[in-house]
Every structure is written in C-alpha cells, then in structure tokens.
Amino acid sequence: MLPAERVQKATGLRLFWYTIWARAYPRIIGSTREKSWLFFETVLPLMGTASYVFVYRAIGAPEAYTGFVVLGGAMTAFWLNVLWAMASQLYWDKDGGNLELYVVSPGPLMAILLGMAVGGVLMTATRAVIILVVCSLLFNVSYQIASLPLLILIFVTTMAALYGMGMMFASVFLAAGREAWHISNLLQEPIYLASGFYFPVKAMGFWIATFASVIPLTLGLDAMRQLIFAGDPTLGFLSVEAELLILLVLSVVFIYGAIKMLAKLEEIGRREGRLIERRR
C-alpha cells in the first residue's frame, strides 16, 4: 500500500502552470493519435486554398493574390480550430463528465481553458506550417519579409486575440448548449469571406472591413500580408502599427471577457445546479 506520508501539492502560480500544460497535453497528443483530425484540419484548408489559387489564375487576377491566398489558407486552420475545437470544448467536457471534475479540482478553471488554447495553437501551428510550405512550393510563392520581429509580434498578438475570443466563446457555447452549433455553422462561411482569408480585406470596402475587424484574424492577416508582401498597394486596410494596436486591445478585451464569463459560468452553475454537471 501507499506510504501514509503527506503528498506535497503545488499552489498558486505553479499550480496554474501545471494545469495549463496538463490540459494542453490531451490536445497535443490526441491529435497525433486521431488521424481524421489531421485530414480535417490540414487537407481541407489545403484544398480550399488551392481552389482559390486556381480560380484567381483562371480569371487572371494579379499574381500577388496567390501569396495572399496561401497565407490566408494557413491562417484558416486557426480559425477552424477556434470555432470547432476551442469554442465547443467546455461543452464537450461537460458532456463527457470532465468539467465537473475540473471544477472540483484546485487547478483554476481559467488555466484549464488556457491549456486548451495553448494545445490548440501548438497543434494548429503544425497544420498551418504544412499548408504554408506545401502551397508555397506548389504555387511558387515568393516572400519579401519587411520586419521579422514585427511579423512575429503581430502573429502572437493575433493568436492571443483569436484564442481569447475562442475562450470567451467556450463559455457562451456552454451556456447556449446545442443552439451554439447553429451559430458556429452560421459564422464559418461569412467569416471566411469577411475576414479576407482569400483576398485583401481592403477590397471589401471600409464598413465591412471595420465590422470584420472584430474577428482578430482580419487585421492580423492584413498586417501579416503587409509585412510579408511588402509594398503591395492592394494591402493595408490600416497601417501595421494601427492594426497591431487594435489587436492588442482586442486581446485584452477578449481575455478579460473570457475570465469574467468563466467566473460567471461557475457561479450560475453552482447557484442553479446546471451548466457544470453532466445531466442524465
């Protein structure tokens, strides 16, 4: 039997850190074990990207568009991940009976949500790189990166804002239950369009671009394109600096929102005896 001595348990920040990586783990390992995810998250965006490239070439669009589309296609993987894996994850965890155990454990719920996000970003990054590399080789895209540090900063901020939004959605989806699927379905296509995955958002006109900017990917993508395909006049809905600033604001707002909504969720769950527990 076990020795009766007491086990040391971490608290505070260390526990927060442990919890993040513990929850990220099944995401990371799981996706290497489930091959169908690989198909869903890599091959589908790849095909989508390729078909846009062919359409653009067929209608004789400027050659620069090929590069835009390839980058957009790579970033699509993140959007799909947020929409389908991040936003619905709390719902699935409740359904599987995990959420209840997460709540009972001393590991903070926010760390659990962050763990899902971290796992999601890491896994999706490998998909995005595959798409980027395969399409770049396939379609001969050339890049002229203006500033690598700035590019990395933009990417990181975009991810923070995007996954911040995903974390917020996770609480909303849990509260909304099955209705949320319809929202997800509804959002997928319009956002493909409005966010300018496959063409510069500037082309959409000012107002649509402004509305679309609530989705962090819109500005992130526009800024990244400005930095990668330096100097293309069709790019630049706003300046890179302005877009970075807005992205920073968006990340703060979304992450703050996620924290608040998660706390609210737990409170409602405990008060009304629903939301958290798996119902028969």
Next chain:
Amino acid sequence: MDTNLAIQTKDLGRVYRLRGPKRKGDAKQLVALDGVNLEVRRGELFGLLGPNGAGKTTIIKILATLLLPTSGSALVEDLDVTRDVQEIRRRISMVSGGETSGYGLLTVEENLWMFARFYGLDNVTARKRIDSLLEVVGIADRKRTKISDLSTGLRQKMNFVRGFISDPNVVFLDEPTLGLDVTAARDVRGFVKQWMHDHPDRTVLLTTHYMAEADELCDRLAIIDRGKLLACDSPHSLKHRLQQDAIFNLKVGPLGPRPSRDAMIEAVPGVRQATVVEQNGHTELNLILAQEDVLSDVLAHLTRRGSSLISLEKREPTLEDVFIDLVGRRLDVDTSHHAEGEHAAG
C-alpha cells in the same frame, strides 16, 4: 466548530428551480434537501443510504463545492462550502459511479497524470503514485491502454485511482459501484476499506442504494428519503432497533386482486410494516411483526384471501428492514441489475 468533525451540516436545504415547459399548476421548484443535519467524524467511513431521488448526490455536490445550498450551512474540515471554496477543493476528491471522465485517446497513465497535475503534484510524485495505486487496484498491466478500450469495471478502477491520487483528506464516493459486476464491486469496496485502514485520519462519504454495501463498509450511516434525514447510526445499532420485532419472509400463492401493503397492515393488527412483491405467479411478503405470534393471524388472513403458503423464513433484521420500517417502502433496488420487473406495492 469541532475539529473532530470532517463534515458538518446545519439545516442544510436545497431547492431546485424547475425549468422547461411550464403548465399552470406545475410545480415551479423541487425541494431536494430539507433541513439536513449531518455530522461525520474525521476517520469515518460514512454512508448515505437512500432511494433514487432521495438527495444523496445533492448533498455530495454541495459538500464538493459544485452546488450552493439554498438554506442552512455546510462545513468540510471546518471550512465553509460557500466561502472557502478553493481551500476545500485542495483537500477533497470525488468519484461517481458510471463516470465517463477522461479522454478516450489518452492512456490510463496519461489521464491520471493529467488529473494529478490539476491537484499540483509534481511529475515524480505523480508517476510514483500512479504506479503504486494502479498496482493496488490491480490494473498495473493496463497502464498504457487507451481508456476508450477499458471495460466498465477497469475504467471505474482507474477513476478510483484518480480519486485517491491527490492524497485527499475527504473523499466523496457517489454510488461508486454502480454498474459494476460482483467481482469489480468487491475489489473496489476492498480498496476503500484498505485505504481507510492505512489512512486512519481520512474521511470517506459514500452514497449507495445497495444495502449490503452500506452494511459492509460503513462505520455509520444516515438513511435519507425525499430530502430528509430519517436516521443516523452504525449499521449494527440501526438493525438493533428491530431486535424486538419479528421479521419474516413469506412466499405465498397469488393473493387475489391488488394485494397491497396498506391492506396487509390494516387487515392484521400487529403487522408493523409490510412489502408486497408479485413475482412470476407468486407473491413475496416481507413482514415486520410486533411479536412473533402475530404470524398465525397473518397466515389465517392469507388463507381467507384464498392464498397458500409456499415457503416461510424468519430472519435477522437487515438494513433493508430498517429502511422499510422507517420509510414504509422498499429501497428499490437498481432496476438495471434486477430486470425481473418487480414492483413494490405501497
């Protein structure tokens, strides 16, 4: 405050608001717990015994900080369940029957590691405890099996390891043997007993509706029904209350139209409690009689109703009898286990 108490509730109440289609006249709320006063001592293996819907899970959820009480108060290790949430969570764990937690793609070891980390265990400690606990419950050879490939029994053993990996002070077990076969259930009960033996300062609160389980495991138990605590004592003392009574099991021929408990109690003075179960063409009677000689009146009554005696057994009181005595009906056994379609009258 009493530092010897691991759990203490005072007039604990919980009312659920009912949602969904509301017709006029429908109840808008449901009283799941009504003024429950419970005291569980440190080091005790304490049982909550009650039929479906009695409020057992509700009590556990409140104590495990998953649910707020709507009235009264509850303390776990002298910490208030509404205020000291984080501190309580560090000290407790919970395992429920029929649990499907974890991720199917992960192995047993990986799942357990994940939960161990949520409790702040470092890597070395987590691995060490996973190995030794898996050994104890006898599934060390399944360490690298994906949990989606585990049978119900193996899975529940893994859940048990999860519940104890964090070295908790107070463990809540909600129907831990639900759906397990006889052997697996025995293993699980054996594990709990052994753990309590090795850790005399820890506390387990267990709910069940298996009488034998409560009888075998619990130092003390509370019988609850419809949100109310009816009795609280050791299994032995509870049964001792019925020592003066005579308890008989009768198997008789068909009892005529609609035999019922009430009819039985009315017809024969001295029948304190009765349950009537009709089963494949005969009737089983479980009678608690004030004295033994009431039996002859019972037999006479049966004859008058045109029934005949098939078998008769006098027996020692069980917890089931205690329950019947207190509640006036059987604690319905889990129907998924006993598919004979019995219906307790009354």
